[in-house]
Amino acid sequence: MSSQNQTQVITCPDPDVSHLDRHGYLFGYPIAHSMSPLFHQTVYDHLGLRWSQLLLPSTDISQFLRLLRDSRVFGSSVTMPHKLAIIPHLDDLTPEARAVGAVNTVFRRGDRFVGTNTDTVGVAESFIQNVQNPDSVFGGRPGAVIGGGGAARAAVYALVRLMGCSTVYMINRDASEVEAVVSWCKAQGYGDGLIHVSTASQAEGLEGPGAIVACVPNFPPATESEKEARRVTEVFLGKPHKGAILEMCYHPTPWTEIAAISEKAGWQVIIGTEAVIYQGLEANRYWTGKQTSEMPVAKVKEVIAKELSKAKL
Known part of the structure; x- marks a missing residue:
């Protein structure tokens, strides 16, 4: 071009x-x-x-x-x-x-x-309005964000500032994108509780999240880093505590791979609309x-x- x-x-x-x-x-x-x-x-x-x-x-x-x-x-x-x-x-x-x-x-x-x-409010209200027992589902528990772009920053802000998640796990194929999000959020005063979870084994040793926001396109993982990020997600979804996941990808369909995996694991799926x-x-x-x-x-x-x-x- x-x-x-x-x-x-x-x-x-x-x-x-x-x-x-x-x-x-x-x-x-x-x-x-x-x-x-x-x-x-x-x-x-x-x-x-x-x-x-x-x-x-x-x-x-x-x-x-x-x-x-x-x-x-x-x-x-x-x-x-x-x-x-x-x-x-x-x-x-x-x-x-x-x-x-x-x-x-x-x-x-x-x-x-x-x-x-208003994307920040959109994320928070998706959970607050759709989860029957917010206190037991995500109250006082870590949150998680899958992705590393601008939508991820809005999701982190919503989880930390509007939903009270003091810890937020970042799951993404690209470590440099996560570093950029963490650096930005720390500079703005709401990033101290961000943790980049880069491997499934690391995820195994962490407390399960109660609210997850997925901000990635609906493509099957192809590279090894994409596959590892998916494995991290699956470890969190497989933990005993079952929370709610907001699948931000809804076009052309909200029924994505991540939504299907989450539903099968016993999680409540909230569609991006x-x-x-x-x-x-x-x-x-x-x-x-x-x-x-x-x-x-x-x-x-x-x-x-x-x-x-x-x-x-």
């Missing part, structure tokens, strides 16, 4: 907003198959708002910043590849966004645009000023489940 192609900016036509009282965007690329606008429309229709979230499939940050300046814009969801790149262009960040080092939601505070990270739903509800809390309890949580889950079932056909 030439350097010219690598730096090519993809711009889309400005969406039509003439029929709306207020509007927001989903800014990212590619996003054609995103369920986000459908999700948010369900919320706005329930609240009686003539609002919509519109797709902005673009890599042109200047276009996005220009569109944000419209006084009718309530904010935006931000997805790849912009979660880090947008930060220098914002007026402020919430503590969550600073701690994770990534922004997935932009909201207005007066004339200023503030970035936050739960994290999407709760992070989106948290975003709407910023945008609408309404509390999550005022939003149609059950209806949103029904709509997303129906959409997901279509994808499986």
